[in-house]
Amino acid sequence: MATKAATRVRKKEVVKVVHGALLRTHIKAGMASAAPPLGPQLGQRGVNVANFCKEFNKETGHIKPGVPLPTRINVKPDRSYDLEICSPTTSWLLKQAAGIRRGRQFYGEVAGKISVKHVYEIALIKSKDRALVGVPLEEICRKIIIQSRSIGIEVQKEDLDPELLKQFLAERSGTVAKQLAELAEKKAAKMLRTG
């Protein structure tokens, strides 16, 4: 419709950014690239993307490639930036400690098992972040437990028993395979319907 098209197209006013813009993203260690979503995000704030990627990959050279790292990029008005690379995401750390890659799919499902000692070690890693400098370890542990609940990882007070854990992991791998197969089936069915 001609009128609809005319009303929809409106001239976007160029907003001049005066304050420093903070960009909060997760970037995988050693894998910063100019491709979306990172490229456009940096480009919009006026940061030199190629330089940034080189610097980021250099800084994270000592970390295993592929580890998601939350980064805070403070872009100043003169196009320079402050890069703050934090410790890996808590969800990634929890999944590594439990030996899984996928979280839970529905409420009440147990995706992995962990003990409070694992939580303590993870809290030690997280406590080195600038944002968590004054926070007592107890508080960090509590936050990690809340997050593990959301991922579906069960936290137990006693140490993990290897035999029971082995049984659980064997069951879990079967369940995960089934879930993924179901999802693949649904996707294939959808493709057949529309395509």
Add this chain to the structure above:
Amino acid sequence: MFRLVVTKSHNICRTPVAQGSVRHFAAPGAKVVPQKEDKSFVDTDAEKLSKHVCVNFYVQGEEPGPAIKPDSEYPEWLFKLDLKPPQPLEDLDPEKDGWQYWRELRKRQMQQMRRLEQVRLKRLHLQDSPSMKNWRRF
């Protein structure tokens, strides 16, 4: 004193740092190609998972991660942490739990408001009807 060692297979430069530890830098040419992550992978090595916290993310670090020490090495409060799932409103008491009860109550009220809003928007044609006049009083 800097000592540059370039190995053919890995193509990395080693630059010693003051304390004597070695930092690995990927050479400018080396690029990490993102691989498709295998989501179906479940680590079945139960021994490793129960003896170590496998969270080592450094290239050069203790594999597979910090070892789990006996109970005495950890602080007291660790074993007193609250591991129970969040209690529903019915199990909470304003006298005993105080602010948590009121927080749960508020959450419950917001859920009810949200449900009512949905119903209201679904039945927009009934908005001026006398039966929907006092909907906020529910």
